[in-house]
Amino acid sequence: DTGVSQDPRHKITKRGQNVTFRCDPISEHNRLYWYRQTLGQGPEFLTYFQNEAQLEKSRLLSDRFSAERPKGSFSTLEIQRTEQGDSAMYLCASSLALAGAGTGELFFGEGSRLTVL
């Protein structure tokens, strides 16, 4: 049983550096979501893809953030010129939406924890 996998699990970087996270969703899922979770908070939506199309982006996703899902399978989330405020857990989730309709039930990976020094 292959769930959602994320890599790396932990990343420590210096302010100003670029970082990239990868997410491999459940293979038959057509939707992929990125959320951010900070200490004491619930997950906050960043963006989501249906197949390879990025359909929605949150205002939290500043122009330093970019996400891709080039072949509708795995996805990458890149943060350029990291700031200390970017320190958080970045969660990836996937789901199956048939004919564009879903429920919002998500299957999460274990997250990628980013620490910006």
Next chain:
Amino acid sequence: AQSVTQLDSQVPVFEEAPVELRCNYSSSVSVYLFWYVQYPNQGLQLLLKYLSGSTLVKGINGFEAEFNKSQTSFHVRKPSVHISDTAEYFCAVSETGGSYIPTFGRGTSLIVHP
């Protein structure tokens, strides 16, 4: 737009006691409702969900929740908790007919004492 309020940030309870974690939501349309559990250093996993039908839903590990449309609530309960239930619990809502992007509450930390 939908929103979720989890009224308690922390709920301490003794082992074998009952527990209720509270969740209220706001939406102008029909919703789907979820509870997720996050154990330390792990991702979120689905505890239970309400999509339609019976307002009383059962989930994993003996948890159950009741959807109350008039009170816009979706509280989750367990009659007798175990030490292993210590975790962070998140309520989430997504709107039907929309983009199905769930909005999460801030979480409730359930702390079970021996």
